[in-house]
Amino acid sequence: MISFIPKEEKFFDLFELSAENALKGGRMFLELLKDPVNLEAKVGAIKDVEHAGDQITHDTMEKLNKTFITPIDREDIHELISRLDDVIDLIETAAEKIMIFKVKNYDPKFISLAEILVKSMEAILLAITCLKRMKKPDAVMKSCIEANKLENEGDQVYRQLLSNLFEKVTDPIEIIKQKEIFEDLENAIDKCEDVANVLEGVILKYA
Amino acid sequence: MISFIPKEEKFFDLFELSAENALKGGRMFLELLKDPVNLEAKVGAIKDVEHAGDQITHDTMEKLNKTFITPIDREDIHELISRLDDVIDLIETAAEKIMIFKVKNYDPKFISLAEILVKSMEAILLAITCLKRMKKPDAVMKSCIEANKLENEGDQVYRQLLSNLFEKVTDPIEIIKQKEIFEDLENAIDKCEDVANVLEGVILKYA
Amino acid sequence: MISFIPKEEKFFDLFELSAENALKGGRMFLELLKDPVNLEAKVGAIKDVEHAGDQITHDTMEKLNKTFITPIDREDIHELISRLDDVIDLIETAAEKIMIFKVKNYDPKFISLAEILVKSMEAILLAITCLKRMKKPDAVMKSCIEANKLENEGDQVYRQLLSNLFEKVTDPIEIIKQKEIFEDLENAIDKCEDVANVLEGVILKYA
Numbered sequence: 001m002i003s004f005i006p007k008e009e010k011f012f013d014l015f016e017l018s019a020e021n022a023l024k025g026g027r028m029f030l031e032l033l034k035d036p037v038n039l040e041a042k043v044g045a046i047k048d049v050e051h052a053g054d055q056i057t058h059d060t061m062e063k064l065n066k067t068f069i070t071p072i073d074r075e076d077i078h079e080l081i082s083r084l085d086d087v088i089d090l091i092e093t094a095a096e097k098i099m100i101f102k103v104k105n106y107d108p109k110f111i112s113l114a115e116i117l118v119k120s121m122e123a124i125l126l127a128i129t130c131l132k133r134m135k136k137p138d139a140v141m142k143s144c145i146e147a148n149k150l151e152n153e154g155d156q157v158y159r160q161l162l163s164n165l166f167e168k169v170t171d172p173i174e175i176i177k178q179k180e181i182f183e184d185l186e187n188a189i190d191k192c193e194d195v196a197n198v199l200e201g202v203i204l205k206y207a
Numbered sequence: 208m209i210s211f212i213p214k215e216e217k218f219f220d221l222f223e224l225s226a227e228n229a230l231k232g233g234r235m236f237l238e239l240l241k242d243p244v245n246l247e248a249k250v251g252a253i254k255d256v257e258h259a260g261d262q263i264t265h266d267t268m269e270k271l272n273k274t275f276i277t278p279i280d281r282e283d284i285h286e287l288i289s290r291l292d293d294v295i296d297l298i299e300t301a302a303e304k305i306m307i308f309k310v311k312n313y314d315p316k317f318i319s320l321a322e323i324l325v326k327s328m329e330a331i332l333l334a335i336t337c338l339k340r341m342k343k344p345d346a347v348m349k350s351c352i353e354a355n356k357l358e359n360e361g362d363q364v365y366r367q368l369l370s371n372l373f374e375k376v377t378d379p380i381e382i383i384k385q386k387e388i389f390e391d392l393e394n395a396i397d398k399c400e401d402v403a404n405v406l407e408g409v410i411l412k413y414a
Numbered sequence: 415m416i417s418f419i420p421k422e423e424k425f426f427d428l429f430e431l432s433a434e435n436a437l438k439g440g441r442m443f444l445e446l447l448k449d450p451v452n453l454e455a456k457v458g459a460i461k462d463v464e465h466a467g468d469q470i471t472h473d474t475m476e477k478l479n480k481t482f483i484t485p486i487d488r489e490d491i492h493e494l495i496s497r498l499d500d501v502i503d504l505i506e507t508a509a510e511k512i513m514i515f516k517v518k519n520y521d522p523k524f525i526s527l528a529e530i531l532v533k534s535m536e537a538i539l540l541a542i543t544c545l546k547r548m549k550k551p552d553a554v555m556k557s558c559i560e561a562n563k564l565e566n567e568g569d570q571v572y573r574q575l576l577s578n579l580f581e582k583v584t585d586p587i588e589i590i591k592q593k594e595i596f597e598d599l600e601n602a603i604d605k606c607e608d609v610a611n612v613l614e615g616v617i618l619k620y621a
Contacts, residue, residue, distance in 0.1 A: 061611070065618030075282070075489070100577040163307040172379035172586035176593070179383070197268070204272030282489070370514040379586035386590070404475070411479030 011071055012132035014060045018084040019128050019195075021056060023121040025049040025091045026188075030114040032095060033106070043099045050092035057085040072202050083194040087121065090188035094181050101177040107164050113157045113185050120150045120192035127199050137203045144203075147196035154189040158182060218278055219339035221267045225291040226335050226402075228263060230328040232256040232298045233395075237321040239302060240313070250302045257299035264292040279409050290401040294328065297395035301388050308384040314371050320364050320392050327357045327399035334406050344410045351410075354403035361396040365389060425485055426546035428474045432498040433542050433609075435470060437535040439463040439505045440602075444528040446509060447520070457509045464506035471499040486616050497608040501535065504602035508595050515591040521578050523571055527599050530568045534606035537561045541613050551617045558617075561610035568603040572596060 025046055032042045060081040064070065070077060097103075127143035130136040161182050169175050232253055239249045267288040271277065277284060304310075334350035337343040368389050376382050439460055446456045474495040478484065484491060511517075541557035544550040575596050583589050 061615065062618060065615050096573065097576075100573055101580060159303065159307055162304075166308060166380060166384065172383065173580060173589060175380060175383060176586065176589060177580065201268065201272050204269060366510065366514055369511075373515055373587060373591065379590065382587060382590060408475065408479050411476060 010063065011060070011077055012128065014056060014063070015080055015084070015128045016125070016132060018053060018056045018060070018081060019121065019125040021049060021053045022084055022087040022091070023118070023125055025053070025088045026114070026118045026121045029091050029095055029185075030111070030118055032098070033111050033114050036098075039099055043095045046092050046095045050088050053085055053088040057081050073205070076198050076202055079198050080195060083191045083198070084124075086191040087188050087195075090184045090191065091117075094184035094188070097177070097181050097184065101181070103174070103177050103181065106178070107161055107168075109157055109161050109164065110182065110185075113154060113161065113182065113189075116150050116154045116157060117185060117189050117192070120147050120154070120189055123147045123150065124192055124195050124199075127196065131199060131202065137206075140199055140203050144196040144200045147192050151189055151193035154186060158186040217270065218267070218284055219335065221263060221270070222287055222291070222335045223332070223339060225260060225263045225267070225288060226328065226332040228256060228260045229291055229294040229298070230325070230332055232260070232295045233321070233325045233328045236298050236302055236392075237318070237325055239305070240318050240321050243305075246306055250306045253299050253302045257295050260292055260295040264288050280412070283405050283409055286405050287402060290398045290405070291331075293398040294395050294402075297391045297398065298324075301391035301395070304384070304388050304391065308388070310381070310384050310388065313385070314368055314375075316364055316368050316371065317389065317392075320361060320368065320389065320396075323357050323361045323364060324392060324396050324399070327354050327361070327396055330354045330357065331399055331402050331406075334403065338406060338409065344413075347406055347410050351403040351407045354399050358396055358400035361393060365393040424477065425474070425491055426542065428470060428477070429494055429498070429542045430539070430546060432467060432470045432474070432495060433535065433539040435463060435467045436498055436501040436505070437532070437539055439467070439502045440528070440532045440535045443505050443509055443599075444525070444532055446512070447525050447528050450512075453513055457513045460506050460509045464502050467499055467502040471495050487619070490612050490616055493612050494609060497605045497612070498538075500605040501602050501609075504598045504605065505531075508598035508602070511591070511595050511598065515595070517588070517591050517595065520592070521575055521582075523575050523578065524596065524599075527568060527571045527575065527596065527603075530564050530571060531599060531603050531606070534561050534564045534568070534603055537564065538606055538609050538613075541610065545613060545616065551620075554613055554617050558610040558614045561606050565603055565607035568600060572600040 028042065028046050028049065032039070032046070036042075060077070064074060064077050123143040123146040127140045127147070130139040130143065162179065165175055165178055165182075169178070235249065235253050235256065239246070239253070243249075267284070271281060271284050330350040330353040334347045334354070337346040337350065369386065372382055372385055372389075376385070442456065442460050442463065446453070446460070450456075474491070478488060478491050537557040537560040541554045541561070544553040544557065576593065579589055579592055579596075583592070
């Protein structure tokens, strides 16, 4: 009968692992932007982080499919782990594109966008850690509101990046390349907000 | 015990508010295309409509997470309000891009695409109003079929727009800009169809 | 009372039909790439396959909304049939774009990408057929792992295609066109993986 007893803490451990992993990838991406020497090695390292993320996601899904009673709604577990996986996937995609597109000169604002992503993931990780302890709903909500605010900031920076791109870059191929990479990072920040929305919903349900 | 009694009508009021809001934004976007003077003020006004939509979505989510028994399936409520929110988000994005990309000359067919979006939202609003009264399932279905038909029309117009863009515009940067804006509007019409599909499903379940 | 008795096999028949249909479309797309004569007729034939897919999806949704007890979770049925529908939609979109964009010279690697899509759909169809018989969970899992592996392969080929595109093609408009078509096909392969993930989940739940 043991398998029917929920091991609540386990899912939260996996969310925490996944968030830590995505945050790690975000920080490596930021470092790569600030100092693009040894690009290939740095992209390779981010790829490893993305693979580690795949494993965490896979473990969570397997656990979900084998668990009869879950600590929070099944669809919330699925959504949380999928969106966290999207964050690190998009970071890895952006990093690889920087390498294979051989993009050289970025708008310095792109670093601001990567900083917003890192801050978003910090807010998400804090929210998950608080949720895990199940005793600080206000702290979870505060971090979720922070992630929402950061998404709005990211949106502004992204639009500024596009506007600058069209104004200052004259080579259309360069525009296509950079626009694609900016989009990936902006999408990663959107996924952080999706995670925050799921966490907020979990808190409201159990409030 | 009062909180356990479903207030069924409230969710439908919120859907109706959200649909009215998205329709309002769609009509403002159409006006902006037809008469692009005072562009900044017009884009600002659409932005306000988008913020109002965010509030409606937030209120619905909060209500959903606090409601024990819902009038229709929880996932349908979540899907409906999320897709309605996507519609107004995409309209706002397209409007802002017209401004920041400084796009000047559109294919007149772009106005047709915006008209299809407005018609789709009119069909959606009608379907939601009929669903709210819970007594006209045929009218709901009819409006949903209309939204599906409009999505197909929109698809044709969008492909024609792309085809014209590649044939008539020679500046690749202009192509990138316009393609991006056309895509946003085509996606908005797709989201209307998603809403119609959820509504159709709700009718079939309770038929 | 008959309507309350689950007709389990029916949903699996519909999944099988949908997978066969998408596989058919994938094979026609591959043929079109290998031999682009009579392009318009070939694209028209793929369009017909896509319409047939719409009908299967619609029938499944209707059945789902009218069925009280389903053989597998409702959300899995919805997800399976929606993602299978996405596959054939994306194939049709790519085919039509080849025609309306008047793209002439492809990187031969694009054929490899189409071959990966066909192999993915073969794996998916095999998995669904095995699931239908409900007695070969290992064979279902094996096919799902195959679809996951093919998605990774597809990702590599897609990135190689992009890299070549930026290195070898100098006309930015040609880059925009081809990039868009490559993306559609890469997305179709992603949707195959989504189907595999749902199937894997179904197996784990009932293991």
